[in-house]
Amino acid sequence: MNDLIYRPGLEGIIAGETSISTITGGLIYRGYSIEDLAEHATFEEVAYLILYGELPQPSELEQFQQRLSAAATIHPEIIEILRHIPAQVSAMDVMRTGASLLAHWDADEGDNGREANLRKAERLLAQLPVLMAARFRIEQSLEPVPSESGRSLADNLLWMLHGEEPTEQHVRAMDVSLILYAEHEFNASTFTARVVCSTLSDLHASITAAIGALKGPLHGGANERVMEVLEEVGSADRAEAWVRNALQQKVRIMGFGHRVYKTGDPRARYLKSLCAQLAETTGHQDMEQMANVIETVVVEEKQIPPNLDWPSARLYHYMGLPIPLYTPLFVLSRVVGWSAHVIEQLDDNRLIRPRANYTGPEARAWLAPGER
Ligand SMILES: CC(C)(COP(=O)(O)OP(=O)(O)OC[C@H]1O[C@@H](n2cnc3c(N)ncnc32)[C@H](O)[C@@H]1OP(=O)(O)O)[C@@H](O)C(=O)NCCC(=O)NCCS
Numbered sequence: 001m002n003d004l005i006y007r008p009g010l011e012g013i014i015a016g017e018t019s020i021s022t023i024t025g026g027l028i029y030r031g032y033s034i035e036d037l038a039e040h041a042t043f044e045e046v047a048y049l050i051l052y053g054e055l056p057q058p059s060e061l062e063q064f065q066q067r068l069s070a071a072a073t074i075h076p077e078i079i080e081i082l083r084h085i086p087a088q089v090s091a092m093d094v095m096r097t098g099a100s101l102l103a104h105w106d107a108d109e110g111d112n113g114r115e116a117n118l119r120k121a122e123r124l125l126a127q128l129p130v131l132m133a134a135r136f137r138i139e140q141s142l143e144p145v146p147s148e149s150g151r152s153l154a155d156n157l158l159w160m161l162h163g164e165e166p167t168e169q170h171v172r173a174m175d176v177s178l179i180l181y182a183e184h185e186f187n188a189s190t191f192t193a194r195v196v197c198s199t200l201s202d203l204h205a206s207i208t209a210a211i212g213a214l215k216g217p218l219h220g221g222a223n224e225r226v227m228e229v230l231e232e233v234g235s236a237d238r239a240e241a242w243v244r245n246a247l248q249q250k251v252r253i254m255g256f257g258h259r260v261y262k263t264g265d266p267r268a269r270y271l272k273s274l275c276a277q278l279a280e281t282t283g284h285q286d287m288e289q290m291a292n293v294i295e296t297v298v299v300e301e302k303q304i305p306p307n308l309d310w311p312s313a314r315l316y317h318y319m320g321l322p323i324p325l326y327t328p329l330f331v332l333s334r335v336v337g338w339s340a341h342v343i344e345q346l347d348d349n350r351l352i353r354p355r356a357n358y359t360g361p362e363a364r365a366w367l368a369p370g371e372r
Pocket residue numbers: 009217218219220222251252253254255256257258259260302304307308309
């Protein structure tokens with residue numbers, strides 16, 4: 001075993017190959033920088049790019065949007081099950097259960113071929129927002145609002161959550177956040193999805209496991225914790241003392257740091273200005289000011305820059321979205337990246353089965369019960 005490389009957390013280890021995205025020299029999806037995509041593309045175009053490898057032609061985009069619209073409904077039995085899940089169950093746990101449930105009513109269940117997986121990926125992309133919005137409304141004793149064709153995924157999502165016409169600015173903010181969350185190389189949840197499908201298990205099983213991995217506060221769960229931190233700090237004048245004290249106590253400030261980006265997360269840089277604009281129009285300049293104080297102190301004291309979850313939590317707050325939906329929103333977008341990775345893994349599969357350094361006792365003799 002001595003010639004094998006071991007690094008805790010697999011830090012810096014190349015664990016596979018991908019043509020979907022790279023984080024070397026910025027974040028790039030299939031050759032396009034996320035800055036270009038966030039500036040010019042819609043989430044649907046980006047989803048198509050990630051799943052199919054190329055930006056869509058106009059007719060391909062139209063057909064893709066039509067397929068997503070047609071699939072944006074879930075079986076009434078699933079709605080019934082959502083009604084029976086206890087009220088205290090978190091939205092993120094419902095997403096995990098929901099992804100698994102959707103498999104039982106999927107027409108391609110049992111077919112793990114490339115074409116079937118693309119169809120299943122499109123259906124998950126269309127159905128998970130319906131499921132999330134339905135559960136959100138059921139929790140408030142409201143009836144689910146059906147999806148409406150002709151709306152973009154971001155528009156439809158806000159429509160199904162609130163049953164009110166969303167503003168153009170909110171739709172655009174949601175669209176950009178979905179673009180930025182869509183794909184990120186071999187992060188923990190994507191790697192989980194690849195490990196699961198490498199056993200030749202199916203797409204829904206891989207996505208269900210990935211949602212479980214995303215939930216953790218060191219990964220996707222961080223966006224909800226960021227908002228809890230901002231609520232705890234409360235105001236800009238308390239921010240500096242709060243953060244200096246927290247750092248002294250060795251508290252991890254959620255929304256800061258990244259295993260790979262040590263000089264800054266390009267997604268956070270991009271979203272910061274959009275966040276500031278939304279704060280301006282929604283009257284949240286105080287929170288923006290507080291966040292800037294915290295950011296300045298963390299960078300000054302620890303040289304740890306913010307990651308995407310730092311601005312995205314505020315963005316969702318400024319849009320009036322409740323905290324328990326923040327990580328589920330991440331799921332709605334990352335399902336695209338996870339699906340593309342499952343399909344890529346299965347195209348050239350080899351079971352993912354690494355080794356471990358054994359740290360247990362040396363070989364020892366069996367002892368009968370009375371001799372132990
Ligand atoms: C994402 C994360 C797990 C990556 O960490 P990592 O590469 O494993 O880095 P380490 O845990 O080895 O941390 C290295 C040092 O930076 C510190 N550090 C890392 N992130 C920190 C944070 N958010 N706040 C304060 N200190 C932090 C660690 O305490 C450690 O300090 P030490 O050397 O004095 O002990 C980590 O930065 C983190 O926990 N961030 C907060 C959660 C978060 O926002 N997650 C979303 C990621 S996109």
